[in-house]
Structures are given as structure tokens and as C-alpha cells.
Amino acid sequence: MPDCKEKSILKLASTQDVNGAEAILLSFLEEGVDTLFGYPGGAIMPFYDTLFQNSDCFRHILTRHEQGAIHAAQGYARVTRKTGVCLTTSGPGATNILTGLADAYMDSTPLVIVTGQVVSSLVGTDAFQETDILTMSMAVTKWNAQITNVRDIPAVMAKAFYIANSGRPGPVLIDFPKDVFSAKFAYSYSPCTSLKTYRPNYHPAPELVDKAARWINTAQKPLLLFGQGIVLSKAEEELKMFVERTGMPAAATLLGLSALPASHPLYVGMLGMHGNYAPNLMTGETDLVVAIGMRFDDRVTGKVDTYLKQSRIIHVDIDPTELGKNMDTDLEVEADAKSFLKSILPLLSKNEYPEWIDQFKAKLEEEKKIVIDDDVFPSKGKIQMGEVIRMVSEMTSSGTVAITDVGQHQMKVARYFPLDSPRTLVTSGGLGTMGFGLPAAVGAQLGKPNETVVLFVGDGGLQMTMQELMTITQEKIPVKIVVLNNGFLGMVRQWQEMFFESRYSSTPMQSPDFVKLAGACGVEAGKVYQREDLYDALKQMLDHDGAFLLEVMVEKEENVFPMVPPGAAVTEMILGSS
Amino acid sequence: MVREYLVTTLAQDRVGLLSRVAMVFSRRGINIESLKVAESAMKGITSLSMVVHTDSKTIKQIIKQLEKQVEVLQAFAAEQPNENIQIENKLQYA
Numbered sequence: 001m002p003d004c005k006e007k008s009i010l011k012l013a014s015t016q017d018v019n020g021a022e023a024i025l026l027s028f029l030e031e032g033v034d035t036l037f038g039y040p041g042g043a044i045m046p047f048y049d050t051l052f053q054n055s056d057c058f059r060h061i062l063t064r065h066e067q068g069a070i071h072a073a074q075g076y077a078r079v080t081r082k083t084g085v086c087l088t089t090s091g092p093g094a095t096n097i098l099t100g101l102a103d104a105y106m107d108s109t110p111l112v113i114v115t116g117q118v119v120s121s122l123v124g125t126d127a128f129q130e131t132d133i134l135t136m137s138m139a140v141t142k143w144n145a146q147i148t149n150v151r152d153i154p155a156v157m158a159k160a161f162y163i164a165n166s167g168r169p170g171p172v173l174i175d176f177p178k179d180v181f182s183a184k185f186a187y188s189y190s191p192c193t194s195l196k197t198y199r200p201n202y203h204p205a206p207e208l209v210d211k212a213a214r215w216i217n218t219a220q221k222p223l224l225l226f227g228q229g230i231v232l233s234k235a236e237e238e239l240k241m242f243v244e245r246t247g248m249p250a251a252a253t254l255l256g257l258s259a260l261p262a263s264h265p266l267y268v269g270m271l272g273m274h275g276n277y278a279p280n281l282m283t284g285e286t287d288l289v290v291a292i293g294m295r296f297d298d299r300v301t302g303k304v305d306t307y308l309k310q311s312r313i314i315h316v317d318i319d320p321t322e323l324g325k326n327m328d329t330d331l332e333v334e335a336d337a338k339s340f341l342k343s344i345l346p347l348l349s350k351n352e353y354p355e356w357i358d359q360f361k362a363k364l365e366e367e368k369k370i371v372i373d374d375d376v377f378p379s380k381g382k383i384q385m386g387e388v389i390r391m392v393s394e395m396t397s398s399g400t401v402a403i404t405d406v407g408q409h410q411m412k413v414a415r416y417f418p419l420d421s422p423r424t425l426v427t428s429g430g431l432g433t434m435g436f437g438l439p440a441a442v443g444a445q446l447g448k449p450n451e452t453v454v455l456f457v458g459d460g461g462l463q464m465t466m467q468e469l470m471t472i473t474q475e476k477i478p479v480k481i482v483v484l485n486n487g488f489l490g491m492v493r494q495w496q497e498m499f500f501e502s503r504y505s506s507t508p509m510q511s512p513d514f515v516k517l518a519g520a521c522g523v524e525a526g527k528v529y530q531r532e533d534l535y536d537a538l539k540q541m542l543d544h545d546g547a548f549l550l551e552v553m554v555e556k557e558e559n560v561f562p563m564v565p566p567g568a569a570v571t572e573m574i575l576g577s578s
Numbered sequence: 579m580v581r582e583y584l585v586t587t588l589a590q591d592r593v594g595l596l597s598r599v600a601m602v603f604s605r606r607g608i609n610i611e612s613l614k615v616a617e618s619a620m621k622g623i624t625s626l627s628m629v630v631h632t633d634s635k636t637i638k639q640i641i642k643q644l645e646k647q648v649e650v651l652q653a654f655a656a657e658q659p660n661e662n663i664q665i666e667n668k669l670q671y672a
Contacts, residue, residue: 134594139601143648146593163648197590198648321642 004029004057013187020150021050021181024114027157029057030189033085035076035446036060037069041089042129044116046181061446061475064467066093068439070100071465074109075443078426079401081234083110083165084443090116091129094136094175099433101140101171106430107255108232110169112160117146120177133175142170150183154190162192167200168319169232200318204335204343212290212314212331213347219288219312221356222248223279225271225300226337228255228429229293229317235338236422239292240264242341247351249360251279253294254414255429262418268360272300273564274411277371277573278363280564283308284571285359292316293337296326297430302570316340370575371561376416382555383531385409385484389416391538392454392482400424400452401444403479405437405461408490411560413456435464441479442471452480452542459485459511466517472547473522480541481523481549483514486556494559498577499566518549525549582658583630583637590649591617591624599626599650602643608632623651629658 009022009029018026024047028036036058040048051060063069066088073084088094094115104111118127137144143163145156156174164172216222224246230239236259243250243260249268250260254275260267269276271283280302283289289311294300296315301307304326313329315322316337323332333340375386389412393400398420404410404427419425426444428436441455462483472479493507518525524544528537534552541548564573589595596615603610611629618625632640637655644653 135597138594138598139605144594195648197651319646321639321646323642325639325642 009054009057017184018187019050019182019184020147020153020176021047023150023153023185023187024157024176025050025054025057026187027154027161027189028085030158030191031083031161033083034058036085036087037063037073037076037443038087039063039066039069039089039093041093041116043090043118043178044087044093044114044176044181046178047087047114047116047176050181059446061442061471063439063442063471065465066096067099067435068442068465068468068471070097070104070111070113071433071436071439072443072446073111074100074104074436075403075426075440076447077109077111077443078440079423079444080447081232081423082447083112083161085112085114087114088116089129090118090133091131093129094133095131098136098140099431101137101173103428103431103433103436104171105140105142107428108169108228109171110165111171112157112164113171113173115173115175116181117175117177119179120148123177133173137173140171141173144173144175146175147177147180150180151185153180154187155192158190158192159195162195163198167198200336201320201334202318202336202339204316204333204340206343208331208333209340209343210347212333213344215288215312215314215331216246216248216290216344217349217351219248221286221353222246222288222290223282223286224248224250225253225289225291225294226250226256226259227253227292227294228259229337230256230259231423233293233318233336233338235341236260238338238341238345241345242348245345245348245350247353248290249279249282249353249357251276253297253300254427256294257414258419258422258424261420263420266357269364270414272297273302274415274560274562276364276415277367277562277575278360280562280570280573281363282360284310284569286311289313290316291329292340293318295322298326301326302564302568302572306569306571367562367575375412378531383528383534383552384558385412385554386416387531388482388484388534388538388552388554389413389456391535392542393417395538395542396452396454400454401426401448403427403437403441403444403453403455405455405457406432406434407458407461408486408494408558408560409456409458409484434461437461438465438468438481439471441481442468442475442477445477445479454480454482456482456484458490459483459487459514460489460509462514463509463511469518469521469523469549476546478546481547482541483549483551484554485511485514485551486554486558487511488556490558491560493557497557497559514549514551523547523549525551527551527553529553580631580633583632583655584658585628585630585637585640585644585653585655587626587628587644587653588618588620588623588651589626589647590651591622592649595624595649596626598647599644602640602647603628603630606636606640608636608640
């Protein structure tokens with residue numbers, strides 16, 4: 001936004017009083033925000049009026065639902081590592097973002113949300129479109145506040161941005177009664193850099209680092225488990241140095257994917273329920289686990305009583321509540337991943353574990369033979385999700401951003417779309433929010449305008465937020481949408497097949513004609529049924545200048561394997577149903 | 579083993595503080611049996627004291643979760659002496 005500084009409200013603010021809405025926009029400029037996602041309405045109208053008058057400074061994306069706005073802000077934040085900003089009106093506007101808040105809170109995504117509220121004199125009277133969003137959002141925000149005096153805006157906004165994107169990032173919601181947008185005051189802004197009652201501890205205690213280094217240097221079968229903490233602290237380089245120095249095999253959580261290139265020789269795959277065979281099984285063999293920036297989610301540990309019983313565990317996380325929450329570990333290190341890795345690197349001796357690594361390779365071979373080869377190179381039958389994903393990955397460059405929705409296709413993307421550049425996967429991890437994909441892809445494309453953004457989405461998930469196809473057209477967002485249509489809510493169907501004797505309760509699902517639907521929304525589209533047409537169809541999609549939706553009719557009752565059955569130990573992971 | 583704890587939280591006083599603190603307990607299914615809120619010796623810092631019944635692992639997590647709240651300066655828990663010990667003590671002094 002090069003013109004912004006000249007004409008901007010910044011100048012205005014230096015000579016005269018500004019109103020509350022202008023103060024919010026000024027705080028956005030101070031914090032480097034130029035992209036906004038939102039939806040106007042009664043209570044937030046004065047803000048949108050001010051935004052209109054300053055539209056040369058901001059790009060506002062009008063989504064078709066507030067849930068779309070917040071997921072788009074999440075997608076934007078995840079690929080840029082900046083704070084996403086989302087605006088909604090009071091009442092239903094505010095309640096519609098609760099799912100996104102919960103998702104962002106679980107997945108540590110920095111967001112600042114501005115909600116309009118009814119005028120101060122009506123707060124608490126059940127006024128039209130009034131809801132107590134502060135109380136409602138308390139459980140799913142890192143911090144929230146309501147502005148009662150316009151003079152508080154600069155300090156509260158500075159605090160909001162600081163809290164959202166420091167320590168363990170998360171969403172912050174600020175609620176503005178309508179009259180506050182119009183009230184005037186003398187504006188001045190100072191960024192927030194510390195708070196008395198909130199002090200994230202970035203630097204590890206030196207004695208803990210020494211101890212960790214001693215354990216690592218003397219381990220026989222060490223294993224590194226890394227999570228999104230690496231991506232959030234931008235420690236990808238340090239992680240690579242750590243892995244190469246120690247020689248230890250490294251496995252990612254779902255949100256840790258892309259922190260270490262998938263092609264790295266010491267990368268051994270993904271952990272968890274539908275992760276890779278080797279890293280899950282080897283948690284039963286290792287003598288030292290170094291877990292960095294991950295939280296031992298139940299999808300990673302399986303039956304926690306049996307997880308890593310024979311192993312020492314070092315757990316590094318910036319959020320002290322994660323230390324000892326799901327797992328009792330032997331060394332708890334409260335620190336940011338980057339700072340920990342930087343401190344420990346000089347203390348590590350160069351090591352290699354060829355025999356230990358060979359064990360992983362052997363398990364990978366087994367997984368390839370029984371699962372992967374059939375998934376990604378099937379020769380007969382209907383199109384498989386895995387082969388579509390593999391093909392797209394082969395046809396695109398390494399900077400390509402993969403977005404997923406939630407379910408079977410999500411696990412297949414995590415398994416078969418190798419990620420070599422940081423922040424190239426956006427997926428809903430902790431909350432598992434269906435409908436996340438399409439709006440998140442909108443935000444991701446705006447965050448990375450020069451990269452190809454490919455969304456993989458199921459027929460179920462797409463139908464949850466498909467109205468955002470119109471946003472894509474109106475805002476000219478060139479995302480590529482691959483709909484993997486199996487006519488089922490696939491993951492639930494898989495569980496019904498395996499654990500409920502194939503009683504497919506409410507999982508068969510009809511879809512609209514997605515090609516016509518996309519066409520009606522102004523998005524080019526195609527459909528493919530046969531394997532022999534797949535490559536050309538994908539090529540047409542990727543070559544198309546602009547958004548494109550390709551519906552791929554895939555095998556209806558395909559399952560995701562390997563799998564750790566619910567309630568089982570991860571070492572009991574199965575490679576198939578027989 | 580479930581014990582009685584006195585949890586004290588020192589926090590910056592503001593609208594909604596009590597809700598945020600109470601939420602840490604309620605989402606883990608723990609009832610607050612008594613509650614005292616009072617100004618502390620530090621200006622602007624309020625002290626909330628709560629009596630709850632839970633186990634030692636949960637209370638550790640609760641203290642951390644309380645301290646995770648942006649407004650909270652410090653939280654700590656004291657275990658109430660268990661009844662048997664009190665009886666023994668009484669017997670000793672009887």
C-alpha cells in the first residue's frame with residue numbers, strides 16, 4: 001500500500017483529534033496490518049464508514065459468512081506468520097466467529113478480532129443484536145476486553161497485538177460499543193513490548209540445557225518429535241542444524257509438517273493416529289525423546305499410559321501449562337523452540353546412528369509395500385485420493401501451499417504431499433474444523449500472492465463453507481480447489497466400517513453439482529471420473545489463470561491407513577483392516 | 579488422592595477477572611467451595627482465595643492455567659492439613 005503514508009490518517013492524527021474508528025485503523029497501520037477480513041453490520045457501521053474513507057491503506061476482504069472471515073484471517077496468519085485481523089458486527093456476527101476462535105486458540109494462531117457491540121447505554125439490556133461476546137469468547141481467547149472509553153483504544157490495541165503474537169500465539173478479541181467508534185480524542189500510540197502480569201519465558205534455564213545436551217550426547221536411540229513451535233518461532237534453520245549435528249531421526253506432528261524439509265534424510269515422517277508407521281512404532285524402542293514445540297496431543301500419543309514408557313523424555317515448550325499436562329516427562333524446559341535450539345547447539349557432539357536409522361527405513365519399506373504404493377500408484381479401480389494428491393505435488397513447485405479441510409483427505413495430504421518449504425501447509429489440527437479449508441485458502445492466497453495455493457477438500461467440508469466461492473470471485477483470488485468427492489463423510493464412515501459394523505449412520509451425503517455451483521459463482525470448474533483423464537484435468541486446473549475448481553470422483557469406501565485404533569497404544573498401529 | 583486445597587491468585591483487577599479465574603476450575607469439573615476476593619497490599623492487584631477439592635496433579639495444572647491468564651500475576655496452592663493428621667495432633671496434645 002505505497003500511497004498510504006501520504007494521504008493517510010496518520011497525518012490527520014498528528015494535527016487533530018481522531019475518532020475511535022480512525023484510532024483502530026491507525027493501530028493497524030502501526031502494527032503493519034494492511035489486509036482485513038470481515039463482514040459489516042449495524043453495530044460496526046461507523047467503523048466501516050471510516051474504513052471506506054481510508055480504503056487506500058487497507059485491503060478488506062468481504063467474506064460471505066463471519067466464520068469465513070475468521071478462517072481466512074487464520075489462513076493468512078499461518079502462511080505469513082503475521083497477526084491475522086478479522087472484523088465482525090455484534091450479536092450473530094460475533095457468535096459466528098466462535099468456531100474460528102476455538103480453532104485458532106487450539107492451533108496457536110495469532111489473531112486480533114474487532115467486534116462491534118451495541119451502544120454503551122444499551123449494553124446489558126438484550127438490545128437488538130446484542131450478545132455477551134466477552135463471556136462467550138472467554139474460553140477460546142488468549143485475552144479479550146471491551147473498550148468503555150475511546151481514550152483506551154491505542155493502549156488496548158497495542159496490548160492486543162502484543163499478546164496475540166508473543167509467547168504462545170493465540171486469538172485476542174476486542175469488543176467496541178458502537179458509540180466508541182465515533183467518539184473523538186487526542187491520539188498517540190506506543191507499541192506494547194511487555195506486561196507486568198504476562199511474561200512469556202523465551203530463554204531456557206542454562207542448567208536444563210546442559211542436562212538435555214548430556215542426555216542427547218549419550219543416547220543410543222534418540223528420537224526428535226517436533227511440532228508447530230518450530231514454525232511459530234521461525235526455528236526451521238536451527239532445527240535442521242540440530243538434526244544434522246545430533247544425527248537423530250526427526251518426526252513431525254501434523255502442525256509441525258514443513259518445519260523440516262520432507263526430503264531431508266533424517267526426516268522419518270509424521271506422528272499420530274494416521275501418521276507414518278516407523279516413527280509411531282519406534283516410540284516403543286527409543287531411549288530418549290526430545291519433544292520440541294509440541295503438546296503430546298492424544299492423537300499423537302494414543303493410549304498415553306503406554307506411551308514412551310521405556311524412554312527418557314525431554315519436553316520443550318514455551319507454554320508451561322503444556323509441560324506435564326498430557327505426559328509426565330523427565331526434563332521440562334520452558335522455552336521458545338528457537339531459543340532452546342540456539343542454546344543447545346554448541347553443546348552437542350556430532351553423532352550418527354546408522355543402525356537406528358535403518359530400523360526406520362525398514363519400517364518405511366513395510367509401509368510402502370502394504371499401504372503407500374497402493375495409495376499413490378493404484379493401477380486399477382476408482383481414482384484414489386492419494387494418487388491425486390501425489391500428482392498435484394509432483395506437478396507443482398516446492399513453494400506451493402497446500403490447504404486442507406478435515407477428514408480422510410486431510411490425512412492423505414499430510415501423508416502424500418511432501419512439504420519442503422516452511423509454512424506451506426494450512427490445516428485445522430487441534431479442533432478439526434470441517435469447513436475450515438475454503439476460507440483458509442482465501443486467506444493463505446492473500447498472504448502468499450505469488451505462490452500457487454491448492455486446497456484439498458472433501459464433499460462434506462466444502463458444503464459447510466462453499467459460499468466463499470463468491471468471495472473468491474469478487475476478490476479475484478486464484479486458488480486451485482481440488483474436491484475429493486466420495487459421497488460420504490469419509491472419516492466417520494471409516495470408523496463406522498471398522499468399529500460400528502458398517503452401520504453408515506448419516507454419513508452418505510449427496511452433493512450439489514459442484515461444477516455448476518462453481519460456474520454460478522463465477523469460478524471455472526471441471527470434473528474427472530477416470531484415472532486416465534486425471535493428469536490432463538489437473539494440468540488444466542494448474543495452468544488456468546485464476547481460480548479453478550476440479551471435482552474428482554474418488555473411490556467411495558477408501559480407508560486411511562496406517563491407523564492407531566482408538567484407545568490402542570501407538571505401537572499397536574495397524575497397516576490395514578485385515 | 580483428592581485433597582482440600584486453598585488456592586490463592588493475585589491478579590490485576592478488571593471486569594471479567596472472576597469469570598476467567600472461575601472458568602479454569604469449572605472446565606475441569608471442580609466446584610469452588612468458598613471464595614474470598616479482596617484488595618491486596620499491591621495497588622491494583624486483587625487477591626482471590628478459593629477452597630477446592632481435587633488431586634495433586636490437577637492442582638498443579640490449575641495453578642499453571644491460572645498463571646496463564648494474562649491478568650494473573652501469581653497463583654499458588656496450599657494443601658489443607660488432612661483430617662487424620664489433625665486428629666493425631668489433637669491426641670498428642672490431649
